[in-house]
Amino acid sequence: MFLRCRSGFLAAGIGVLTVLAASCERRETSERRMPAPGRLDTPAGLESGLQPGAAIVFPEIRNPYEGDASGISEGRRLYQWYNCSGCHFNGGGGIGPPFLDADWIYGREPANIFNSIVRGRPNGMPAYGRRIPEQQVWQIAAYVASLDPRQPDRAPPGAREPLVQEEGGDREGTGPRGGQQR
Amino acid sequence: MWGGQVQFLHQLSCRADFVKRWGARPAVRTALLASALLVAGGCQREPAPRPTAATPEQRTAAPEPRTANGVREAAWTKEEDGQWAMAAKNWANTRYSRLDQINTGNVNQLRQVWSFNTGIAAGHEAAPLVVGDTMYVVTPYPNVLYALDVRDGGLRWSYRPRPVRAAQGVACCDVVNRGAAYADGRIFFNTLDNHTVAVDAKSGKEVWKTKLGDINLGESMTMAPLVAGNRVLVGNSGGEFGVRGWITALEAGSGKIAWRAYHTGPDKDALIGADFRPFYAGDRGEDLGVKTWPPGQWKIGGGTVWGWISYDPELDMVYYGTGNPGPWNPELREGDNKWTCGLFARRLSDGAAIWFVQFVPHDEHDYDGVNESILVDMPWRGEERKVLLHPERTGFMYVIDRTNGEILSAEPFAHTNWATGVDLQTSRPIKNEEKATGLGKVVRNVCPAAPGAKDWQPSAFSPRTGLLYIPHNNLCMDFEGLEANYIAGTPYVGAEVKMMPGPSGHRGEFTAWDPAAAKAVWKIEERFPAWSGALATAGDVVFYGTMDRWFKAVNAVTGQNLWQHRLGSGIVSQPSTFRGPDGKQYLAVMSGVGGWAGAIVSGQLSAEDGTGALGFVNAMKDLPEHTAAGGAVHVFALP
Numbered sequence: 001m002f003l004r005c006r007s008g009f010l011a012a013g014i015g016v017l018t019v020l021a022a023s024c025e026r027r028e029t030s031e032r033r034m035p036a037p038g039r040l041d042t043p044a045g046l047e048s049g050l051q052p053g054a055a056i057v058f059p060e061i062r063n064p065y066e067g068d069a070s071g072i073s074e075g076r077r078l079y080q081w082y083n084c085s086g087c088h089f090n091g092g093g094g095i096g097p098p099f100l101d102a103d104w105i106y107g108r109e110p111a112n113i114f115n116s117i118v119r120g121r122p123n124g125m126p127a128y129g130r131r132i133p134e135q136q137v138w139q140i141a142a143y144v145a146s147l148d149p150r151q152p153d154r155a156p157p158g159a160r161e162p163l164v165q166e167e168g169g170d171r172e173g174t175g176p177r178g179g180q181q182r
Numbered sequence: 183m184w185g186g187q188v189q190f191l192h193q194l195s196c197r198a199d200f201v202k203r204w205g206a207r208p209a210v211r212t213a214l215l216a217s218a219l220l221v222a223g224g225c226q227r228e229p230a231p232r233p234t235a236a237t238p239e240q241r242t243a244a245p246e247p248r249t250a251n252g253v254r255e256a257a258w259t260k261e262e263d264g265q266w267a268m269a270a271k272n273w274a275n276t277r278y279s280r281l282d283q284i285n286t287g288n289v290n291q292l293r294q295v296w297s298f299n300t301g302i303a304a305g306h307e308a309a310p311l312v313v314g315d316t317m318y319v320v321t322p323y324p325n326v327l328y329a330l331d332v333r334d335g336g337l338r339w340s341y342r343p344r345p346v347r348a349a350q351g352v353a354c355c356d357v358v359n360r361g362a363a364y365a366d367g368r369i370f371f372n373t374l375d376n377h378t379v380a381v382d383a384k385s386g387k388e389v390w391k392t393k394l395g396d397i398n399l400g401e402s403m404t405m406a407p408l409v410a411g412n413r414v415l416v417g418n419s420g421g422e423f424g425v426r427g428w429i430t431a432l433e434a435g436s437g438k439i440a441w442r443a444y445h446t447g448p449d450k451d452a453l454i455g456a457d458f459r460p461f462y463a464g465d466r467g468e469d470l471g472v473k474t475w476p477p478g479q480w481k482i483g484g485g486t487v488w489g490w491i492s493y494d495p496e497l498d499m500v501y502y503g504t505g506n507p508g509p510w511n512p513e514l515r516e517g518d519n520k521w522t523c524g525l526f527a528r529r530l531s532d533g534a535a536i537w538f539v540q541f542v543p544h545d546e547h548d549y550d551g552v553n554e555s556i557l558v559d560m561p562w563r564g565e566e567r568k569v570l571l572h573p574e575r576t577g578f579m580y581v582i583d584r585t586n587g588e589i590l591s592a593e594p595f596a597h598t599n600w601a602t603g604v605d606l607q608t609s610r611p612i613k614n615e616e617k618a619t620g621l622g623k624v625v626r627n628v629c630p631a632a633p634g635a636k637d638w639q640p641s642a643f644s645p646r647t648g649l650l651y652i653p654h655n656n657l658c659m660d661f662e663g664l665e666a667n668y669i670a671g672t673p674y675v676g677a678e679v680k681m682m683p684g685p686s687g688h689r690g691e692f693t694a695w696d697p698a699a700a701k702a703v704w705k706i707e708e709r710f711p712a713w714s715g716a717l718a719t720a721g722d723v724v725f726y727g728t729m730d731r732w733f734k735a736v737n738a739v740t741g742q743n744l745w746q747h748r749l750g751s752g753i754v755s756q757p758s759t760f761r762g763p764d765g766k767q768y769l770a771v772m773s774g775v776g777g778w779a780g781a782i783v784s785g786q787l788s789a790e791d792g793t794g795a796l797g798f799v800n801a802m803k804d805l806p807e808h809t810a811a812g813g814a815v816h817v818f819a820l821p
Contacts, residue, residue: 080664086422086673087351092791092799094781095351095673100788124351126671 034134035061035111047106063110065142075143078136082128084144091147096125099147108148113141188741189705243280246720249648251698253560256568258496264761266770269309269361269406270640271758273493274557277642278718279759283767284820285721289735290745292769292818296335298328303811304784305776307638308361308406309715309756310815311369312770313383315763318364319772319815323350323357323374329386332762335817339386345375352402352671354422355778355795356785360638361406361756363414365434370414372403378416378432390437394418398671400425408491409434410500413530417487421505421550422796424674427485427522429502431533441533445485445504445521447471452521453533460537461587462609464518474517474543482668483515484508485522489552489638492570497585499527499536501570503551510548510632511663511676513621518543523551525572527587537587539609541574546619547600547661548632548677549575554640555584556650560698562590571697573641573652575634576611578604581697593700595693596635596654597684600628619677621663631659631681632796633711633778640756642716642724647738649703650695651724653712655779656684657801679797689801692716692726694741704741710805713779714771715756725769727753729780730808733771733816749773749816752809754780766819774813775805784811 065071079085087096097105106112106121117137120127132140241261245254255276262280271277284292300306304322311318316338317330325345329338350357353374362371368389369381376395381388394416395401400423408415414432418425427445432438443453448469460466467473472480486505493500507515507522524540541551555570562569562581569590572580577598581590592604601611617628636654643650659681666676683689690708695701710729717725722738729752735745752775759769776784781795782802792800 081667083667083669083672083674086675089794089796089799090791092788092794093785094787094795094799095353095785097786098788098791098794100790101786103786120348122347124348124353126348126351131669 034064034138047112061109061111063114063138063142063145065139066110066145068142071139072142072146075136075139075141078132078140079143082132082140084140091144099144100149102150108145110141110145113144114138117141188743189707246645249646251560251648251696253558253645253648253697255643255645256494256496256557256559258494265314266309266312266758266760267364268311268408269363269756270408270490270492270554273408273410273495275490275492275554275640276556276558276645276718277640277716277756278644278720280720281759281761281767282720284719284723284759284769286723286737286744288820289721289723291820292735292745292747293821294747295768295817295819297814297816298330298335298337300326300328300774300813300815302774302813303776304774304813305356305358305780306755306772306774306813307358307777308772309758310770310772311362311364312758312760313364316383317770317815317817318362318369318383320359320362320371321813322359322774322776323353325359325371325373327362327369327371327381327386329383330815332760332768332817333764341381341386341388343373343377343379343391345373345377346397349375349397349402352397352400352420352423353404354419354673356776356781358404358777360404363407363409365409368434370407370409370434372405372407372416374402374404376401376403376418378403378407378414378437380414380434380437392432392437392439394430394439395425399423400671400674403488405488405490408493408500410493410495411530413440415491415500415502417491417502419486419488421484421486421488421508422510422673422675423671424482424484424508424668425486426481426483427487427505429487429491429526429533431530443526443528443533443535445471445487446475446480446483446519452535453528454535457529458535458537459586460539461589462539464543464608464610465520465538465540470518470520474520476514476516479515482508482674483519483522486550487552489550490554490640492555492557493530494557494568494584497568498530499584500530501525501527501555501557501584503553503555503572505550505552506545506548509666509674509676511621511666512544512546512619513663514666514676515544519545523549525551525555525582525587527584539582539587539589541576541578541580542611547617547628549634551575552638553636555582556641556643557584558643558697571643571650573636573650573654573695575630575636576601577630577635578611579695579697579700580604581700591700595652595695595702596691597629597656597658598635600630619661619663621665624660624662626660627658628661629658629684630655631657631801632661632679633657633681633798637711637713637778639713639754640715642718644718644722644724644738646720646722647694648696648698649738650697651716651718651726651738652693652695653714653716653726654691654693655711656686656689656691656707657681657711658684659797675796678793680792681797681801683801690728692736692741694738706736706741706743710752710802710808711779713754713777717757717759719759725757725771727755727757727771727773729754729775729805731773733757747818750814751775751812752780752783752805762819769818770815772813772815775809775811780805782806783809
């Protein structure tokens with residue numbers, strides 16, 4: 001049932017999005033209009049920069065929470081709650097790839113991140129589409145994007161404070177620390 | 183300088199007079215090392231007894247000459263057959279070969295004779311197996327099994343089980359595989375997506391494939407099976423995903439499940455019945471796998487089996503440890519959390535539990551109990567005992583009577599501050615409350631760190647020295663307990679961790695341990711965690727690899743470095759040795775950095791976030807300056 005909802009969603013335009021989302025029991029609580037990043041005729045929906053024949057220019061999709069401090073901080077909380085942190089940690093990666101470097105496998109555009117979360121990615125990224133309401137997906141995506149070092153108003157990589165400080169305690173160790181910085 | 187210094191920690195009586203004379207003072211280290219060569223040359227060359235008959239599998243080996251400390255191989259140890267048919271070499275898990283052509287005098291002439299690239303960037307933790315004239319290696323995900331001609335590395339066949347790609351998402355600590363096992367013309371191994379497969383060793387054709395777990399419950403499989411009798415013993419991984427841990431015995435012939443025992447839940451699920459006689463009172467009682475948990479929490483409580491299994495054919499007992507309870511944050515699971523973080527002895531045929539001992543009731547630091555148990559016989563307070571040696575993640579070396587589960591000794595082999603010792607009356611560790619973890623609490627400098635004083639990297643035992651050779655870690659951590667939200671198939675950890683080097687700044691150690699004296703004899707410091715297995719040989723050479731790409735040979739008596747060779751990538755695998763069709767002794771090892779310790783390289787993680795890879799990144803930020811990823815198997819011989 002979920003799958004049918006999703007493919008319906010993919011094929012649909014922005015206009016019918018809310019209706020379909022409602023029929024999939026995904027309640028839209030915000031006033032914001034949520035863009036439809038899954039549409040294949042938008043550049044952000046593409047995962048290849050190589051287009052056969054003449055490249056077509058599409059309108060850009062923006063994250064409704066881009067630069068929105070409270071949306072990003074809610075996104076940070078949800079990132080923990082849905083266990084994104086268990087695989088990506090504070091952006092440095094683990095099971096999943098890091099968000100702190102410039103190398104994005106599936107793209108760093110808002111719609112790419114949205115799609116990574118909603119549809120999942122084949123090498124172990126869970127498809128959260130059924131689990132997380134769309135508005136929250138955008139909030140999480142805004143937080144994830146804010147970790148990218150190329151962001152001018154970037155959030156610091158350590159999400160929560162205590163463990164971020166390097167020194168403290170009665171640590172005896174004096175070995176190499178810090179190492180390579182990017 | 184790293185890895186070049188040997189610290190002598192106490193005196194060896196027999197072969198090393200020089201230790202007595204020179205003592206362990208750092209000031210005389212140079213002289214000591216110089217004399218080590220001479221003395222080692224003089225005292226370790228009694229040749230091991232040579233095998234005589236043609237059907238080695240059936241025969242029991244004549245014992246090695248008795249060592250000063252009296253610790254020796256189990257009486258049922260089989261005669262050397264020049265092969266390496268299971269990851270740990272034998273059921274006793276000694277990783278000891280009686281081959282002695284390569285010895286302390288000539289090991290420095292070793293040359294690589296061939297290599298084979300796997301083309302895979304993940305951590306290569308497996309042991310190369312050799313049966314007859316064929317080498318078998320299993321790669322990390324996608325778990326390809328290669329059969330190679332031992333003579334020249336020619337590729338005979340490959341078998342691809344094609345695990346589902348999504349399985350990579352539930353492998354907590356890199357998509358590793360710890361190897362295969364050979365028995366009766368078949369190779370057995372596990373796939374990341376929870377299948378055990380049997381492959382015909384000659385043709386490479388699949389004989390059977392059995393599904394044992396579900397990635398959507400967070401389960402995966404990474405361990406090397408143990409085959410004994412007609413049973414293939416395997417277990418699941420996923421202690422960081424809220425799985426319910428189990429061990430399963432498959433029928434070797436058909437792949438049908440013979441029995442399965444869970445490590446949480448009611449006694450009937452744990453195969454605990456009339457034969458269960460744990461040595462300590464705390465492990466007795468009905469349904470402790472339910473009662474030592476908050477209601478229902480046992481269903482997602484962990485207790486996985488991703489480490490090593492041993493088997494004693496005389497006692498007909500299987501030994502293996504159980505993993506950590508989940509989530510890491512201990513406040514969410516009040517109680518002793520049985521049967522996690524402990525050791526089970528079971529009957530092979532039906533899995534019935536015989537005894538259990540818990541190393542860490544109510545674990546607070548991710549101290550899985552899954553490390554290897556090496557089965558040896560030794561005198562203890564004037565009495566001959568059948569024991570197992572178990573270098574615990576907690577930093578304590580357990581010597582346990584393997585007939586009944588009694589702990590004979592438990593002494594620290596590495597720096598620990600989470601507990602001051604083990605109470606031998608109750609089996610419980612004496613915890614340091616300052617290092618107790620909990621929700622919202624930041625506890626600093628807990629030693630050892632979550633991967634333990636020693637993680638999966640298996641040690642080797644030499645019956646010629648009576649010593650256990652332990653590759654291990656020197657890591658501490660800061661730990662903060664967090665809320666944990668159970669969503670099946672995603673991590674269930676509830677903690678944030680940052681690891682750092684332990685005292686004196688090195689991150690790895692290679693320790694020679696005297697189990698009778700319960701003391702280290704010498705230690706080699708390594709820059710990075712010593713994340714490879716060890717191999718001991720009758721040439722009195724011990725081999726291991728380092729994450730900064732050195733494959734090393736050291737003197738089994740003195741710890742002196744005899745040879746080292748730089749490989750293409752860091753070494754986190756298990757070396758093996760075999761006799762080739764030409765009668766010569768060879769050595770084999772895989773390179774290919776990764777695993778939990780090497781995830782920063784194999785997963786191309788960011789050094790900017792120390793909490794990455796469950797906090798291991800913080801201690802490994804400089805690893806990318808020493809190695810890149812990429813797996814290969816390498817074979818070495820004398821000219």
